[in-house]
Amino acid sequence: MQFTESIVALSSGHLPSGVAIVRISGPHVRFALETICGAVPEARRARYGSLHRASGELVDRGLALFFPGPNSFTGEDCAEFHVHGGRAVVAALLGEIGGLAGFRHAEPGEFTRRAFLNGKMDLLAAEALADLINSETEAQRKFAVLNAGGAQSDLYRSWRQRLIHARAMIEAEMDFADEADVPGSVSDVVWDDVSRLIQEIDRHIAGYGKAEMIRDGYDVVILGAPNAGKSSLLNALLKREAAIVTDEPGTTRDLVEAALDLDGLKIRVTDTAGLREPAGKVEAIGIERARERAKSADLILYLEDMAEPEVAAALPDDVPFVRVGTKLDQVQGDDASYDIRISTKSGEGLGSLLDIVAEKARDAVGGRADVLPSRMRHVDLLMHANRHLEDALEGGNQALELKAENLRLASDRIGRISGSVDVEDLLDLIFSQFCIGK
Numbered sequence: 001m002q003f004t005e006s007i008v009a010l011s012s013g014h015l016p017s018g019v020a021i022v023r024i025s026g027p028h029v030r031f032a033l034e035t036i037c038g039a040v041p042e043a044r045r046a047r048y049g050s051l052h053r054a055s056g057e058l059v060d061r062g063l064a065l066f067f068p069g070p071n072s073f074t075g076e077d078c079a080e081f082h083v084h085g086g087r088a089v090v091a092a093l094l095g096e097i098g099g100l101a102g103f104r105h106a107e108p109g110e111f112t113r114r115a116f117l118n119g120k121m122d123l124l125a126a127e128a129l130a131d132l133i134n135s136e137t138e139a140q141r142k143f144a145v146l147n148a149g150g151a152q153s154d155l156y157r158s159w160r161q162r163l164i165h166a167r168a169m170i171e172a173e174m175d176f177a178d179e180a181d182v183p184g185s186v187s188d189v190v191w192d193d194v195s196r197l198i199q200e201i202d203r204h205i206a207g208y209g210k211a212e213m214i215r216d217g218y219d220v221v222i223l224g225a226p227n228a229g230k231s232s233l234l235n236a237l238l239k240r241e242a243a244i245v246t247d248e249p250g251t252t253r254d255l256v257e258a259a260l261d262l263d264g265l266k267i268r269v270t271d272t273a274g275l276r277e278p279a280g281k282v283e284a285i286g287i288e289r290a291r292e293r294a295k296s297a298d299l300i301l302y303l304e305d306m307a308e309p310e311v312a313a314a315l316p317d318d319v320p321f322v323r324v325g326t327k328l329d330q331v332q333g334d335d336a337s338y339d340i341r342i343s344t345k346s347g348e349g350l351g352s353l354l355d356i357v358a359e360k361a362r363d364a365v366g367g368r369a370d371v372l373p374s375r376m377r378h379v380d381l382l383m384h385a386n387r388h389l390e391d392a393l394e395g396g397n398q399a400l401e402l403k404a405e406n407l408r409l410a411s412d413r414i415g416r417i418s419g420s421v422d423v424e425d426l427l428d429l430i431f432s433q434f435c436i437g438k
Contacts, residue, residue: 001117003027003076007106008097010090011437017085022093023437025111028102029077033066035100036081036093041066051081053096060089074111075118109431112438116419116431123419124152126431127375131215133438138264139365143214143374151371152378155204156417162197163411166190170404194393194407201386204372208379210365211372213298217259217266218361221294224303225310226274229326232344233303234258234271237354255289263358265365270297275313294319299360301353306331306341322356378417385413 006026012019024032033040035054041047046063053059063082072078083089098105112126121129128147135141169190213219222230238258256271270293273286294300300321304310307330315321325331325338329346340356342349373379392406 001114003114004102006032006103007110007114008032008094008103009106009111009437010094011080011111012085015085015087015090020083020085020090022081022083022090022097023078023111024080024097024103025072025074025076025078025106025114026102027077028100029066029079032097032100032103033064033079036097037064043068046082051083051093053092054100059092059096060084070118073120074114075120076114106436107432108436109438113431122153124156124417125150128152129438131374133435136259137261137266139214140266142264143211143372146371147374152374153418155371156414159197159201160411160414160420162193163407163414166194167404167407167411170400170407191393194389198386198389198393201382201389205379205382205386207366207370207372208376210370211374213361213365214265214372215374217268218357218364219268219270219296219298220301220357221270221272221290221297221299222301222303223272223275223290223294223313223315224326225305225313226276228274228303228305229344230271230274230303231256233301233324233326233342234269236344236347236350237269255286255293262354262361265358265361267357267361298364299357301357304338306335306338320360322353322360324353381413381417385410388413 003026006024006028008022008024010020011023012021030040036051036059037047037049038052041064043066046065048061048063050061051059051064060083062084063080065080065082067073067078067080069076069078081093083093094105097103109130112121112129115121116123116126125148128144132141132144132148135144222233224230234256237260258269260267260269272290272293275287275290295316297316297319300315300319301324302313302315302321303324303326305327306325307327322339323337325335325341326344328341328343328348335341340349340353342353344350373382388406388410392403392410
């Protein structure tokens with residue numbers, strides 16, 4: 001796709017920094033290189049030299065690289081300037097390039113959007129690239145790399161090819177039923193495969209919960225009575241003062257959330273208001289929020305003060321929990337009624353508690369090499385595709401033309417996931433989530 005405008009943006013991290021990278025792309029890249037560097041560098045070879053304004057004033061000394069299209073990230077002429085990462089240096093370079101004829105500052109995700117429109121990647125690869133940029137843990141990185149490498153695209157492409165083949169067989173039967181080389185009935189072959197495909201897509205959709213845990217984090221909620229040690233546990237796990245801790249009951253009245261990197265998995269830990277009756281008006285709101293938050297958790301850590309035990313509160317039936325005895329430093333003897341006993345004061349038992357949480361998170365996420373739907377957008381389209389496949393399969397005496405149309409609609413929905421079928425209405429939403437310069 002040919003663009004008439006060229007774009008420029010800072011593509012490296014926050015300033016100031018040791019080195020900053022300014023990226024440009026579009027039909028005026030060679031002109032910018034000649035203006036700033038004095039000449040166009042040899043393709044894909046870094047050239048060190050002076051970088052000037054059009055007036056000849058020196059901006060900085062640094063590296064320039066040229067990537068001629070179509071063999072570039074965006075598929076059009078691209079270049080990068082590696083300069084010192086001072087705010088004034090970068091502002092001067094961006095201002096100079098942005099002021100050249102045909103240039104403007106890039107919008108968020110515009111480089112990647114041009115790469116997609118020029119056929120350098122599909123939507124799945126673009127979304128995986130965004131996940132890779134935003135990855136915080138090793139599991140998130142591996143998940144994004146797997147998808148950026150084409151695992152998702154390959155799976156959905158194979159499903160679409162199977163549907164295209166099924167449609168071709170049905171249409172051949174309709175159009176050439178009297179020909180000797182066309183089977184008299186393709187139902188056994190086609191519909192058996194459609195039935196298998198429905199099951200494969202259902203299993204794939206069921207994996208979205210695991211993908212959510214990898215991308216957004218395994219959700220752990222800390223519950224317990226006031227002064228059971230909930231905020232102390234959160235602070236001990238984070239090794240910082242994230243929540244206020246006092247001897248006064250009801251100190252925590254709202255949700256306090258923080259994240260841990262545990263064995264490469266993101267773990268979201270939420271401290272909550274102490275569960276008790278009766279409570280003041282404000283505290284009651286906090287308790288209700290705690291109960292609601294617990295219903296959506298992946299794991300509950302239910303804390304009980306072993307020095308002053310209270311009647312256990314009711315927990316959601318469908319959420320797994322670990323019963324944790326606290327203030328181990330204040331009690332004597334063993335108590336088998338707890339899954340684990342800890343002391344946030346001495347640190348005893350904290351390592352074992354983290355091991356339990358990590359094991360449960362790993363079990364919930366499953367194999368990290370699985371190909372999973374990474375967006376709710378994918379799940380919605382796959383569910384629509386399966387409905388069309390079920391309509392085609394369960395159509396009974398429905399005309400073959402209608403069955404073939406349902407297969408076409410299913411194929412269309414799967415194609416929209418990767419962008420091989422028109423998705424113009426989605427592009428602004430998808431690429432607006434990228435940072436400027438990517």
